[in-house]
Amino acid sequence: xxxxxxxxxxxGYHLGQRLHKKGxxxxxxxxxxxxxAERLATKIGASAVHKISAxxxxxxxxxxxxxxxxxxxxxxxxxxxxxxxxxxxxxxxxAASSLTIAKYFQNYGVFYPLQTFSITRxxxxxxxxxxxxARRKKDQKLLLKIAKKISKxxxxxxxxxxxxxxxxxxxxxxxxxxLFHVGHSILSKERIDLDLLKPLILETVLKIEEGTPFxxxxxxxxxxxxxxxxxxxxxxxxxxxxxxxxxxxxxxxQDAYRR
Amino acid sequence: xxxxxxxxxxxGYHLGQRLHKKGxxxxxxxxxxxxxAERLATKIGASAVHKISAxxxxxxxxxxxxxxxxxxxxxxxxxxxxxxxxxxxxxxxxAASSLTIAKYFQNYGVFYPLQTFSITRxxxxxxxxxxxxARRKKDQKLLLKIAKKISKxxxxxxxxxxxxxxxxxxxxxxxxxxLFHVGHSILSKERIDLDLLKPLILETVLKIEEGTPFxxxxxxxxxxxxxxxxxxxxxxxxxxxxxxxxxxxxxxxQDAYRR
Numbered sequence: 001x002x003x004x005x006x007x008x009x010x011x012g013y014h015l016g017q018r019l020h021k022k023g024x025x026x027x028x029x030x031x032x033x034x035x036x037a038e039r040l041a042t043k044i045g046a047s048a049v050h051k052i053s054a055x056x057x058x059x060x061x062x063x064x065x066x067x068x069x070x071x072x073x074x075x076x077x078x079x080x081x082x083x084x085x086x087x088x089x090x091x092x093x094x095a096a097s098s099l100t101i102a103k104y105f106q107n108y109g110v111f112y113p114l115q116t117f118s119i120t121r122x123x124x125x126x127x128x129x130x131x132x133x134a135r136r137k138k139d140q141k142l143l144l145k146i147a148k149k150i151s152k153x154x155x156x157x158x159x160x161x162x163x164x165x166x167x168x169x170x171x172x173x174x175x176x177x178x179l180f181h182v183g184h185s186i187l188s189k190e191r192i193d194l195d196l197l198k199p200l201i202l203e204t205v206l207k208i209e210e211g212t213p214f215x216x217x218x219x220x221x222x223x224x225x226x227x228x229x230x231x232x233x234x235x236x237x238x239x240x241x242x243x244x245x246x247x248x249x250x251x252x253x254q255d256a257y258r259r
Numbered sequence: 260x261x262x263x264x265x266x267x268x269x270x271g272y273h274l275g276q277r278l279h280k281k282g283x284x285x286x287x288x289x290x291x292x293x294x295x296a297e298r299l300a301t302k303i304g305a306s307a308v309h310k311i312s313a314x315x316x317x318x319x320x321x322x323x324x325x326x327x328x329x330x331x332x333x334x335x336x337x338x339x340x341x342x343x344x345x346x347x348x349x350x351x352x353x354a355a356s357s358l359t360i361a362k363y364f365q366n367y368g369v370f371y372p373l374q375t376f377s378i379t380r381x382x383x384x385x386x387x388x389x390x391x392x393a394r395r396k397k398d399q400k401l402l403l404k405i406a407k408k409i410s411k412x413x414x415x416x417x418x419x420x421x422x423x424x425x426x427x428x429x430x431x432x433x434x435x436x437x438l439f440h441v442g443h444s445i446l447s448k449e450r451i452d453l454d455l456l457k458p459l460i461l462e463t464v465l466k467i468e469e470g471t472p473f474x475x476x477x478x479x480x481x482x483x484x485x486x487x488x489x490x491x492x493x494x495x496x497x498x499x500x501x502x503x504x505x506x507x508x509x510x511x512x513q514d515a516y517r518r
Contacts, residue, residue: 010477067482067484068479068484068486068487069484069486095479095484095487095490114455114456114458114459115458115459115462116459116462116463116466116477118466118469118475118477120469120470121466121469123462127458128458129454129455129458131455153454153455153458155452155455157451161449161451163490163494164445164446164449164451164494165446165451165455165456166487166491167445167491167494167495167505168441168442168443168445168446168451168456169442169456169459170478170479170480170491170505171438171439171441171442171445171501171504171505172438172439172441172442172456172459172460172463173459173460173462173463173477173478174476174477174478174479174480174481174512175438175504175505175508175512176435176438176439176460176463177463177466177467177472177475177476177477178472178476178480178508178511178512178515179430179431179434179435179438180430180431180435180467180472181471181472181473181476181515182427182430182431182511183427183428183430183431184427184471184472184473185473185515186423186426186427186430187423187424187427190420190423192416192420192423192424192427193414195388195412196373196388196390196412196414196424197373197424197427197428197431198467199373199374199386199387199388199412200373200374200375200428200431200432201431201432201435201464201467202464203374203375203382203432204375204431204432204435204436204464205439205460205461205463205464207375207377207380207436208436208439208457208460210377210379210380211379212440212443213436213437213439213440213443214440214443214444216377216436217433217436217437217440218269218375218377218432218433218436219429219432219433220327220354220429220433221429221433221437222433223326225326225327225328225354227327227328228327228354228425231354231422232425232426232429235422235423235426236426241511241514242430242511244507244511245430245434245507245508245511246426246429246430246434248503248504248507249434249437249504252437252441252500252501252503252504253433253434253437255500256437256440256444
């Protein structure tokens with residue numbers, strides 16, 4: 001089975017290496033930035049290309065790992081070099097509908113690894129949930145076979161479900177990370193040692209192995225400790241925007257436990 | 260050195276066991292609920308008491324691990340059984356001022372383990388930052404000696420700094436955990452497998468070993484991907500309160516990267 005990888009950013013970089021490691025042949029790596037294509041291609045024995053017209057039509061699967069808002073445009077361009085009735089083209093996005101590709105390719109699908117990726121950080125791919133979709137039964141089987149080789153957790157997920165998963169992922173990942181930033185930013189402005197918070201951040205997450213986040217909730221909002229909340233809000237007058245966040249999230253916690 | 264522990268909830272339960280394990284003698288454990296006092300006392304060779312009047316005046320240090328809003332009252336009652344000019348009395352709270360105790364005891368201090376505790380979950384105490392304060396130099400030395408035996412990370416922290424740390428801790432722990440809950444709650448209402456999010460939550464936190472949360476931020480808000488943000492907000496009309504959170508945190512992320 002031959003795979004072409006379109007995109008060599010955070011997702012492509014790790015996905016390409018994992019596929020290669022598990023014995024799949026990556027024929028070409030495409031990126032508009034040749035250096036990016038090369039950075040990945042040289043690691044996985046693929047050839048690097050930076051023009052859509054240089055993409056070869058000989059692969060079995062074309063995996064798009066480009067930014068969400070580029071999927072449409074890249075699909076349109078890709079359709080000019082591939083036979084749009086034959087090729088299986090999938091994207092790797094949590095947010096984009098599979099229909100973005102369906103406009104240009106009859107055999108379309110999704111291969112979405114539900115994880116946050118950074119070039120600099122190795123990830124343990126075997127535990128990453130892979131969310132799959134494809135129009136044809138045959139392609140579903142093919143994607144399942146590939147996904148099962150690179151991860152222990154594979155699920156077929158409709159466009160609608162994937163969109164919901166992506167919203168939830170934004171809350172638990174993007175938004176939580178931003179709150180870590182808020183904590184850091186307060187300490188850094190006050191010249192207090194940032195490392196004092198690290199064990200707490202780590203434990204916040206390890207705790208969810210113990211019970212649901214709902215059961216694990218602690219703190220003044222949960223306890224209804226209005227004195228402490230008032231003290232915190234008084235202090236946060238120094239950082240009014242963080243004060244707004246504090247007020248709304250505190251209210252949201254209190255709502256959750258009022259039910 | 261003899262220690263009396265006032266309070267046997269989440270903090271007292273773990274702190275008492277750690278002190279005992281490191282060779283300190285816990286003479287008595289007090290809790291209004293005798294069962295709670297006993298649950299801890301039997302583990303650490305202490306006697307359990309549930310009346311303030313039963314607290315013996317023979318210890319060197321009295322550690323208050325009671326709820327924030329009980330510190331004042333318990334201190335006042337404790338002053339009736341102890342010599343308020345001689346005894347070292349510390350509380351273990353992030354939010355309460357040391358002055359709450361100072362009203363009743365000349366030799367007051369703070370012994371605050373910056374971590375989230377649950378009875379059911381063992382914690383690795385050696386990495387928990389212990390934030391110390393005491394009026395007298397002599398007591399500072401004593402607390403330092405104790406803290407260094409139970410943890411590798413010890414810092415003297417003023418009341419003001421501790422209050423700031425506590426605000427930051429609420430953001431990174433309480434509020435992040437609530438966002439994990441929001442993610443779970445959405446999936447659970449939509450009957451989507453909750454486990455699909457777990458690797459992402461774990462990675463969110465492990466990433467902070469790699470760089471600051473500011474550097475590690477990803478997602479539509481950071482990218483300025485307005486199309487995806489709009490799609491998410493459309494979906495969240497189903498959960499208006501979560502929609503409010505989404506809007507405000509997205510705005511906060513965008514503010515952070517606009518600077």
